[in-house]
Amino acid sequence: MTMNHQVMPGITYEDFLNLDYTPADSELVCTFHIDPAADMDMEAAASRVASESSNGTWAELQVEGGITDLSATTFDIDGNTIRVAYPDELFEDGNMAQVLSCIAGNIMGMKAVDHIRLLDCEWPESLTTSFPGPQFGSDVRNEIFDAGDRPITATVPKPKVGLSTDQHAKIGYEAWLGGLDLLKDDENLTDQAFNPFHDRLTESLSYRDDAQDETGEKKSYLINITADANTMLERADVVAEQGCEYVMVDVVTTGWAAVQAVRERCEELGLAIHAHRAMHAAFDRLEDHGVSMRVLAQVTRLCGTDQLHTGTADLGKLANEDTVGINEWLYSDLYGMTDVLPVASGGLHPGLVPELIEREGTNIAIQAGGGVHGHPDGTRAGAAALRQAVDASVAGTPIEEYADDHPELQTALDKWGTETPR
Protein backbone atom coordinates (compact mmCIF):
# COMPACT_ATOMS: atom_id res chain seq x y z
CA MET A 1 0.00 0.00 0.00
CA THR A 2 1.41 3.39 -0.97
CA MET A 3 0.82 6.04 1.64
CA ASN A 4 0.00 9.25 -0.13
CA HIS A 5 0.04 11.72 2.75
CA GLN A 6 2.02 12.40 5.85
CA VAL A 7 -0.68 14.55 7.39
CA MET A 8 -0.94 13.13 10.84
CA PRO A 9 -1.49 14.39 13.47
CA GLY A 10 -2.94 17.72 12.26
CA ILE A 11 -5.45 17.02 9.44
CA THR A 12 -7.21 19.80 7.56
CA TYR A 13 -9.33 19.27 4.54
CA GLU A 14 -6.81 21.06 2.28
CA ASP A 15 -4.54 18.07 2.90
CA PHE A 16 -6.86 15.98 0.72
CA LEU A 17 -6.12 17.78 -2.55
CA ASN A 18 -3.03 17.01 -4.61
CA LEU A 19 -3.34 17.68 -8.32
CA ASP A 20 0.12 16.21 -8.95
CA TYR A 21 -0.82 12.88 -7.38
CA THR A 22 -0.92 9.67 -9.43
CA PRO A 23 -3.13 7.00 -7.85
CA ALA A 24 -1.57 3.64 -7.03
CA ASP A 25 -2.95 0.57 -8.84
CA SER A 26 -4.34 -0.64 -5.54
CA GLU A 27 -6.50 2.45 -5.02
CA LEU A 28 -10.20 2.76 -5.76
CA VAL A 29 -10.71 5.77 -8.03
CA CYS A 30 -14.12 7.45 -7.95
CA THR A 31 -15.39 10.11 -10.33
CA PHE A 32 -17.89 12.62 -8.94
CA HIS A 33 -19.83 15.53 -10.35
CA ILE A 34 -20.03 18.27 -7.71
CA ASP A 35 -21.68 21.67 -7.46
CA PRO A 36 -19.88 23.49 -4.61
CA ALA A 37 -21.93 25.44 -2.09
CA ALA A 38 -22.12 29.18 -2.80
CA ASP A 39 -19.44 30.01 -0.23
CA MET A 40 -16.99 27.31 -1.35
CA ASP A 41 -14.63 27.27 -4.29
CA MET A 42 -14.20 24.13 -6.35
CA GLU A 43 -10.89 23.14 -4.81
CA ALA A 44 -12.17 23.49 -1.26
CA ALA A 45 -15.32 21.50 -2.03
CA ALA A 46 -13.31 18.85 -3.89
CA SER A 47 -10.99 18.39 -0.92
CA ARG A 48 -13.96 18.15 1.46
CA VAL A 49 -15.32 15.28 -0.65
CA ALA A 50 -12.07 13.33 -0.23
CA SER A 51 -11.84 14.30 3.41
CA GLU A 52 -15.36 13.45 4.56
CA SER A 53 -15.38 10.15 2.62
CA SER A 54 -12.10 8.93 4.14
CA ASN A 55 -10.60 10.04 7.45
CA GLY A 56 -11.29 13.78 7.67
CA THR A 57 -14.05 15.99 8.96
CA TRP A 58 -14.94 19.68 8.94
CA ALA A 59 -12.52 20.57 11.75
CA GLU A 60 -8.76 20.36 11.97
CA LEU A 61 -7.91 17.26 13.96
CA GLN A 62 -5.11 16.72 16.41
CA VAL A 63 -4.34 13.05 16.85
CA GLU A 64 -1.96 12.27 19.61
CA GLY A 65 0.51 9.54 18.75
CA GLY A 66 -0.45 9.57 15.04
CA ILE A 67 -2.62 7.03 13.21
CA THR A 68 -2.45 5.04 9.98
CA ASP A 69 -2.80 7.44 7.08
CA LEU A 70 -5.99 6.52 5.24
CA SER A 71 -6.63 9.85 3.53
CA ALA A 72 -8.25 9.90 0.12
CA THR A 73 -6.81 12.31 -2.43
CA THR A 74 -8.62 14.47 -4.95
CA PHE A 75 -6.10 14.33 -7.77
CA ASP A 76 -8.05 15.72 -10.73
CA ILE A 77 -10.52 18.58 -11.22
CA ASP A 78 -12.02 19.11 -14.66
CA GLY A 79 -14.85 21.63 -14.58
CA ASN A 80 -17.32 20.16 -12.08
CA THR A 81 -15.94 16.66 -12.43
CA ILE A 82 -13.46 15.50 -9.83
CA ARG A 83 -11.56 12.26 -9.33
CA VAL A 84 -10.69 10.92 -5.93
CA ALA A 85 -8.29 8.07 -5.08
CA TYR A 86 -9.03 5.95 -2.01
CA PRO A 87 -6.30 3.85 -0.39
CA ASP A 88 -7.01 0.14 -0.29
CA GLU A 89 -6.59 0.00 3.48
CA LEU A 90 -9.63 2.21 3.93
CA PHE A 91 -11.87 -0.70 2.98
CA GLU A 92 -12.90 -3.94 4.58
CA ASP A 93 -12.57 -6.74 2.05
CA GLY A 94 -15.86 -8.13 0.79
CA ASN A 95 -18.02 -5.64 2.72
CA MET A 96 -20.07 -3.60 0.26
CA ALA A 97 -21.99 -1.76 2.97
CA GLN A 98 -18.71 -0.47 4.38
CA VAL A 99 -17.34 0.51 0.96
CA LEU A 100 -20.49 2.51 0.17
CA SER A 101 -20.49 4.19 3.58
CA CYS A 102 -17.13 5.64 2.50
CA ILE A 103 -17.59 6.57 -1.14
CA ALA A 104 -21.33 7.34 -1.12
CA GLY A 105 -21.94 8.04 2.55
CA ASN A 106 -21.96 11.36 4.43
CA ILE A 107 -20.74 13.24 1.36
CA MET A 108 -24.18 12.83 -0.24
CA GLY A 109 -25.66 15.23 2.36
CA MET A 110 -22.64 17.43 3.00
CA LYS A 111 -23.43 21.19 2.95
CA ALA A 112 -20.07 21.93 1.30
CA VAL A 113 -21.73 20.83 -1.95
CA ASP A 114 -25.17 21.73 -3.27
CA HIS A 115 -25.18 18.53 -5.33
CA ILE A 116 -22.89 15.57 -5.63
CA ARG A 117 -23.19 12.52 -7.88
CA LEU A 118 -21.00 9.46 -7.81
CA LEU A 119 -20.65 8.83 -11.53
CA ASP A 120 -18.18 5.97 -11.90
CA CYS A 121 -15.71 3.78 -10.05
CA GLU A 122 -12.49 2.17 -11.24
CA TRP A 123 -12.25 -0.91 -9.04
CA PRO A 124 -8.77 -2.15 -8.14
CA GLU A 125 -7.99 -5.86 -8.25
CA SER A 126 -7.63 -6.73 -4.59
CA LEU A 127 -10.85 -4.99 -3.48
CA THR A 128 -12.76 -6.36 -6.48
CA THR A 129 -11.67 -9.95 -5.99
CA SER A 130 -12.57 -9.81 -2.31
CA PHE A 131 -16.17 -9.99 -3.60
CA PRO A 132 -17.56 -13.17 -5.15
CA GLY A 133 -19.11 -11.77 -8.32
CA PRO A 134 -21.83 -13.77 -10.10
CA GLN A 135 -21.86 -17.57 -10.27
CA PHE A 136 -23.32 -17.92 -13.75
CA GLY A 137 -23.74 -14.48 -15.31
CA SER A 138 -24.73 -14.50 -18.95
CA ASP A 139 -24.00 -18.24 -19.13
CA VAL A 140 -27.50 -18.74 -17.67
CA ARG A 141 -28.71 -18.50 -21.28
CA ASN A 142 -27.10 -21.83 -22.05
CA GLU A 143 -26.38 -23.37 -18.64
CA ILE A 144 -29.98 -23.17 -17.49
CA PHE A 145 -31.68 -22.85 -20.89
CA ASP A 146 -30.63 -23.93 -24.31
CA ALA A 147 -31.05 -20.51 -25.87
CA GLY A 148 -28.15 -20.61 -28.33
CA ASP A 149 -27.51 -17.06 -29.46
CA ARG A 150 -30.95 -15.63 -28.77
CA PRO A 151 -31.88 -13.48 -25.77
CA ILE A 152 -33.81 -15.30 -23.07
CA THR A 153 -37.34 -14.09 -22.46
CA ALA A 154 -39.43 -13.46 -19.37
CA THR A 155 -42.81 -12.15 -18.39
CA VAL A 156 -44.25 -10.65 -15.24
CA PRO A 157 -47.99 -11.26 -14.68
CA LYS A 158 -50.06 -8.10 -14.44
CA PRO A 159 -51.63 -6.69 -12.37
CA LYS A 160 -48.48 -6.65 -10.25
CA VAL A 161 -50.33 -7.64 -7.09
CA GLY A 162 -53.80 -8.97 -6.38
CA LEU A 163 -53.85 -12.08 -8.54
CA SER A 164 -54.53 -15.23 -6.55
CA THR A 165 -51.90 -17.95 -6.50
CA ASP A 166 -53.90 -19.97 -8.97
CA GLN A 167 -54.40 -17.04 -11.36
CA HIS A 168 -50.72 -16.13 -11.15
CA ALA A 169 -49.46 -19.65 -11.74
CA LYS A 170 -51.85 -20.22 -14.65
CA ILE A 171 -50.60 -17.04 -16.32
CA GLY A 172 -47.11 -18.49 -15.98
CA TYR A 173 -48.25 -21.72 -17.61
CA GLU A 174 -49.78 -19.82 -20.52
CA ALA A 175 -46.63 -17.74 -20.95
CA TRP A 176 -44.36 -20.78 -20.91
CA LEU A 177 -46.57 -22.56 -23.44
CA GLY A 178 -46.51 -19.47 -25.64
CA GLY A 179 -42.73 -19.78 -25.84
CA LEU A 180 -41.21 -17.71 -23.03
CA ASP A 181 -38.40 -19.04 -20.85
CA LEU A 182 -39.14 -17.41 -17.53
CA LEU A 183 -42.06 -16.45 -15.35
CA LYS A 184 -41.09 -13.52 -13.12
CA ASP A 185 -42.68 -12.14 -9.96
CA ASP A 186 -43.19 -8.43 -9.77
CA GLU A 187 -41.06 -6.35 -7.42
CA ASN A 188 -43.82 -5.85 -4.84
CA LEU A 189 -45.06 -9.44 -4.78
CA THR A 190 -43.46 -11.54 -2.03
CA ASP A 191 -45.58 -13.32 0.59
CA GLN A 192 -48.92 -11.55 0.89
CA ALA A 193 -52.16 -13.19 1.98
CA PHE A 194 -53.70 -13.03 -1.52
CA ASN A 195 -50.78 -15.03 -2.96
CA PRO A 196 -48.57 -16.72 -0.34
CA PHE A 197 -44.96 -17.43 -1.25
CA HIS A 198 -44.86 -21.17 -0.59
CA ASP A 199 -48.14 -21.91 -2.37
CA ARG A 200 -47.04 -19.83 -5.34
CA LEU A 201 -43.70 -21.62 -5.55
CA THR A 202 -45.23 -25.08 -5.47
CA GLU A 203 -48.06 -24.37 -7.86
CA SER A 204 -45.92 -22.49 -10.35
CA LEU A 205 -43.28 -25.20 -10.45
CA SER A 206 -45.95 -27.81 -11.03
CA TYR A 207 -47.17 -25.84 -14.06
CA ARG A 208 -43.55 -25.30 -15.05
CA ASP A 209 -43.01 -29.07 -15.19
CA ASP A 210 -46.12 -29.48 -17.34
CA ALA A 211 -45.00 -26.70 -19.66
CA GLN A 212 -41.57 -28.28 -20.03
CA ASP A 213 -43.15 -31.62 -20.92
CA GLU A 214 -45.51 -30.04 -23.41
CA THR A 215 -43.00 -27.80 -25.16
CA GLY A 216 -39.81 -29.84 -24.80
CA GLU A 217 -38.08 -26.62 -23.72
CA LYS A 218 -36.46 -25.79 -20.41
CA LYS A 219 -38.52 -23.31 -18.35
CA SER A 220 -37.83 -21.57 -15.06
CA TYR A 221 -39.28 -19.14 -12.55
CA LEU A 222 -37.91 -15.94 -10.97
CA ILE A 223 -39.62 -16.08 -7.59
CA ASN A 224 -39.23 -12.97 -5.48
CA ILE A 225 -37.67 -13.88 -2.12
CA THR A 226 -37.18 -10.24 -1.03
CA ALA A 227 -37.40 -9.88 2.77
CA ASP A 228 -35.01 -9.57 5.70
CA ALA A 229 -31.82 -11.59 5.17
CA ASN A 230 -32.78 -14.55 7.36
CA THR A 231 -36.13 -14.96 5.65
CA MET A 232 -34.50 -14.71 2.22
CA LEU A 233 -32.07 -17.49 3.13
CA GLU A 234 -34.95 -19.73 4.28
CA ARG A 235 -36.83 -18.98 1.09
CA ALA A 236 -33.77 -19.71 -1.05
CA ASP A 237 -33.42 -23.10 0.64
CA VAL A 238 -37.02 -23.98 -0.18
CA VAL A 239 -36.69 -22.74 -3.76
CA ALA A 240 -33.69 -25.04 -4.30
CA GLU A 241 -35.40 -27.98 -2.55
CA GLN A 242 -38.35 -27.66 -4.90
CA GLY A 243 -36.14 -27.75 -7.98
CA CYS A 244 -36.17 -24.17 -9.21
CA GLU A 245 -33.01 -22.62 -10.66
CA TYR A 246 -33.40 -18.98 -9.60
CA VAL A 247 -34.32 -16.56 -6.89
CA MET A 248 -35.22 -12.94 -7.48
CA VAL A 249 -34.17 -10.17 -5.09
CA ASP A 250 -35.07 -6.45 -5.05
CA VAL A 251 -31.45 -5.55 -4.48
CA VAL A 252 -31.78 -1.84 -3.73
CA THR A 253 -34.66 -2.04 -1.27
CA THR A 254 -33.32 -5.09 0.55
CA GLY A 255 -29.78 -3.75 0.73
CA TRP A 256 -26.36 -4.97 -0.33
CA ALA A 257 -25.49 -6.75 2.92
CA ALA A 258 -28.57 -8.93 2.53
CA VAL A 259 -27.76 -9.50 -1.15
CA GLN A 260 -24.32 -10.69 -0.13
CA ALA A 261 -25.86 -13.15 2.33
CA VAL A 262 -28.14 -14.49 -0.40
CA ARG A 263 -25.23 -14.77 -2.82
CA GLU A 264 -23.29 -16.89 -0.35
CA ARG A 265 -26.23 -19.25 0.20
CA CYS A 266 -26.92 -19.47 -3.53
CA GLU A 267 -23.38 -20.73 -4.08
CA GLU A 268 -24.18 -23.70 -1.81
CA LEU A 269 -27.55 -24.19 -3.45
CA GLY A 270 -26.42 -23.68 -7.05
CA LEU A 271 -29.13 -21.05 -7.60
CA ALA A 272 -28.87 -18.09 -9.95
CA ILE A 273 -29.95 -14.64 -8.72
CA HIS A 274 -32.14 -12.23 -10.67
CA ALA A 275 -31.71 -8.64 -9.44
CA HIS A 276 -34.68 -6.29 -9.73
CA ARG A 277 -33.56 -2.69 -9.18
CA ALA A 278 -36.78 -1.11 -7.82
CA MET A 279 -35.92 2.21 -6.08
CA HIS A 280 -32.71 2.68 -8.05
CA ALA A 281 -34.15 5.89 -9.47
CA ALA A 282 -34.19 7.44 -5.98
CA PHE A 283 -30.39 7.34 -6.30
CA ASP A 284 -29.82 7.84 -9.99
CA ARG A 285 -32.66 9.77 -11.61
CA LEU A 286 -31.55 13.32 -10.79
CA GLU A 287 -28.69 13.97 -13.15
CA ASP A 288 -26.55 16.02 -10.80
CA HIS A 289 -27.05 14.17 -7.52
CA GLY A 290 -26.95 10.69 -6.02
CA VAL A 291 -25.33 7.51 -7.27
CA SER A 292 -25.39 6.65 -10.96
CA MET A 293 -27.02 3.47 -12.24
CA ARG A 294 -23.59 2.64 -13.62
CA VAL A 295 -22.17 2.48 -10.09
CA LEU A 296 -25.21 0.59 -8.77
CA ALA A 297 -24.64 -1.95 -11.56
CA GLN A 298 -20.97 -2.25 -10.60
CA VAL A 299 -21.93 -2.84 -6.98
CA THR A 300 -24.48 -5.45 -8.02
CA ARG A 301 -21.91 -7.33 -10.12
CA LEU A 302 -19.39 -7.39 -7.27
CA CYS A 303 -22.07 -8.61 -4.85
CA GLY A 304 -22.74 -11.39 -7.31
CA THR A 305 -26.16 -11.38 -8.94
CA ASP A 306 -26.41 -13.13 -12.30
CA GLN A 307 -29.02 -10.92 -13.96
CA LEU A 308 -29.77 -7.23 -13.48
CA HIS A 309 -32.34 -4.83 -14.90
CA THR A 310 -30.50 -2.09 -16.77
CA GLY A 311 -33.31 -0.52 -18.78
CA THR A 312 -34.29 -0.58 -22.41
CA ALA A 313 -31.87 1.85 -24.09
CA ASP A 314 -34.71 4.39 -23.96
CA LEU A 315 -37.22 2.25 -25.87
CA GLY A 316 -39.50 1.51 -22.91
CA LYS A 317 -41.73 3.33 -20.42
CA LEU A 318 -39.13 4.24 -17.79
CA ALA A 319 -36.27 6.75 -17.77
CA ASN A 320 -32.95 5.06 -18.57
CA GLU A 321 -29.35 6.00 -17.93
CA ASP A 322 -26.90 4.78 -20.58
CA THR A 323 -28.19 1.21 -20.80
CA VAL A 324 -25.69 0.29 -23.52
CA GLY A 325 -22.66 1.66 -21.65
CA ILE A 326 -23.75 -0.04 -18.42
CA ASN A 327 -24.28 -3.35 -20.22
CA GLU A 328 -20.80 -3.08 -21.75
CA TRP A 329 -19.40 -2.59 -18.24
CA LEU A 330 -21.33 -5.63 -16.98
CA TYR A 331 -19.74 -7.79 -19.71
CA SER A 332 -16.29 -6.23 -19.42
CA ASP A 333 -13.19 -8.03 -18.20
CA LEU A 334 -12.87 -7.49 -14.44
CA TYR A 335 -9.95 -9.57 -13.14
CA GLY A 336 -11.69 -12.73 -14.31
CA MET A 337 -14.98 -11.96 -12.52
CA THR A 338 -18.06 -13.50 -14.17
CA ASP A 339 -20.22 -11.09 -16.16
CA VAL A 340 -23.88 -10.19 -15.53
CA LEU A 341 -26.75 -10.76 -17.95
CA PRO A 342 -28.52 -7.42 -18.51
CA VAL A 343 -32.31 -7.53 -18.40
CA ALA A 344 -34.24 -5.15 -20.64
CA SER A 345 -37.63 -4.40 -19.14
CA GLY A 346 -40.23 -1.72 -18.59
CA GLY A 347 -42.80 -1.03 -21.28
CA LEU A 348 -41.47 -3.48 -23.87
CA HIS A 349 -43.66 -5.20 -26.48
CA PRO A 350 -42.92 -7.26 -29.61
CA GLY A 351 -42.68 -4.31 -31.99
CA LEU A 352 -39.77 -2.86 -30.02
CA VAL A 353 -37.70 -6.05 -30.06
CA PRO A 354 -35.75 -5.56 -33.33
CA GLU A 355 -34.57 -2.10 -32.32
CA LEU A 356 -33.84 -3.31 -28.78
CA ILE A 357 -31.60 -6.07 -30.13
CA GLU A 358 -30.03 -3.59 -32.54
CA ARG A 359 -29.12 -1.35 -29.61
CA GLU A 360 -28.28 -3.94 -26.94
CA GLY A 361 -27.26 -7.08 -28.84
CA THR A 362 -28.50 -10.60 -28.13
CA ASN A 363 -26.68 -11.32 -24.87
CA ILE A 364 -29.58 -10.04 -22.78
CA ALA A 365 -32.88 -11.10 -21.23
CA ILE A 366 -36.02 -9.47 -22.58
CA GLN A 367 -38.82 -9.07 -20.06
CA ALA A 368 -42.31 -7.78 -20.78
CA GLY A 369 -45.46 -7.61 -18.66
CA GLY A 370 -48.08 -5.41 -20.29
CA GLY A 371 -46.55 -6.17 -23.69
CA VAL A 372 -47.47 -9.86 -23.23
CA HIS A 373 -50.67 -9.89 -21.15
CA GLY A 374 -52.13 -6.88 -22.96
CA HIS A 375 -52.21 -8.84 -26.22
CA PRO A 376 -55.80 -8.87 -27.55
CA ASP A 377 -55.80 -12.69 -27.63
CA GLY A 378 -54.40 -13.13 -24.14
CA THR A 379 -51.21 -14.23 -22.45
CA ARG A 380 -50.36 -17.29 -24.52
CA ALA A 381 -50.69 -15.35 -27.77
CA GLY A 382 -48.79 -12.43 -26.26
CA ALA A 383 -45.97 -14.73 -25.19
CA ALA A 384 -45.89 -16.30 -28.65
CA ALA A 385 -45.71 -12.86 -30.25
CA LEU A 386 -42.78 -11.82 -28.06
CA ARG A 387 -40.91 -15.04 -28.79
CA GLN A 388 -41.64 -14.67 -32.51
CA ALA A 389 -40.27 -11.14 -32.47
CA VAL A 390 -37.10 -12.42 -30.79
CA ASP A 391 -36.69 -15.34 -33.21
CA ALA A 392 -37.27 -13.11 -36.23
CA SER A 393 -34.82 -10.47 -35.02
CA VAL A 394 -32.09 -12.99 -34.27
CA ALA A 395 -32.59 -14.54 -37.72
CA GLY A 396 -32.35 -11.09 -39.29
CA THR A 397 -35.88 -11.30 -40.68
CA PRO A 398 -37.95 -8.10 -40.52
CA ILE A 399 -40.75 -8.68 -38.01
CA GLU A 400 -43.38 -7.34 -40.42
CA GLU A 401 -42.38 -10.09 -42.86
CA TYR A 402 -42.21 -12.76 -40.11
CA ALA A 403 -45.69 -11.71 -39.00
CA ASP A 404 -47.14 -12.79 -42.37
CA ASP A 405 -47.22 -16.39 -41.15
CA HIS A 406 -47.15 -15.70 -37.38
CA PRO A 407 -50.60 -14.31 -36.55
CA GLU A 408 -49.86 -13.63 -32.87
CA LEU A 409 -47.04 -11.31 -33.88
CA GLN A 410 -49.24 -9.67 -36.52
CA THR A 411 -51.93 -8.95 -33.90
CA ALA A 412 -49.34 -7.44 -31.52
CA LEU A 413 -47.98 -5.23 -34.31
CA ASP A 414 -51.50 -4.17 -35.27
CA LYS A 415 -52.13 -3.15 -31.65
CA TRP A 416 -48.86 -1.52 -30.61
CA GLY A 417 -46.88 -0.97 -33.80
CA THR A 418 -43.31 -0.03 -32.97
CA GLU A 419 -44.20 2.83 -30.62
CA THR A 420 -42.59 3.53 -27.26
CA PRO A 421 -45.29 3.53 -24.53
CA ARG A 422 -45.62 6.11 -21.75
Ligand SMILES: O=C(COP(=O)(O)O)[C@H](O)[C@H](O)COP(=O)(O)O
Ligand atom coordinates in the same frame (compact mmCIF):
# COMPACT_ATOMS: atom_id res chain seq x y z
O1 LIG B 1 -42.89 -4.48 -14.03
C1 LIG B 1 -42.01 -4.26 -14.77
C2 LIG B 1 -42.19 -4.25 -16.23
O2 LIG B 1 -43.59 -4.28 -16.58
P1 LIG B 1 -44.10 -3.84 -18.01
O3 LIG B 1 -43.43 -4.75 -19.00
O4 LIG B 1 -45.59 -4.02 -17.97
O5 LIG B 1 -43.70 -2.41 -18.23
C3 LIG B 1 -40.65 -4.06 -14.17
O6 LIG B 1 -40.78 -3.93 -12.80
C4 LIG B 1 -39.94 -2.92 -14.75
O7 LIG B 1 -39.33 -3.48 -15.84
C5 LIG B 1 -38.86 -2.31 -13.90
O8 LIG B 1 -38.08 -1.43 -14.65
P2 LIG B 1 -36.54 -1.62 -14.97
O9 LIG B 1 -36.39 -2.91 -15.68
O10 LIG B 1 -36.20 -0.44 -15.84
O11 LIG B 1 -35.84 -1.60 -13.67
Ligand SMILES: [Mg+2]
Ligand atom coordinates in the same frame (compact mmCIF):
# COMPACT_ATOMS: atom_id res chain seq x y z
MG1 LIG C 1 -42.34 -4.61 -12.11
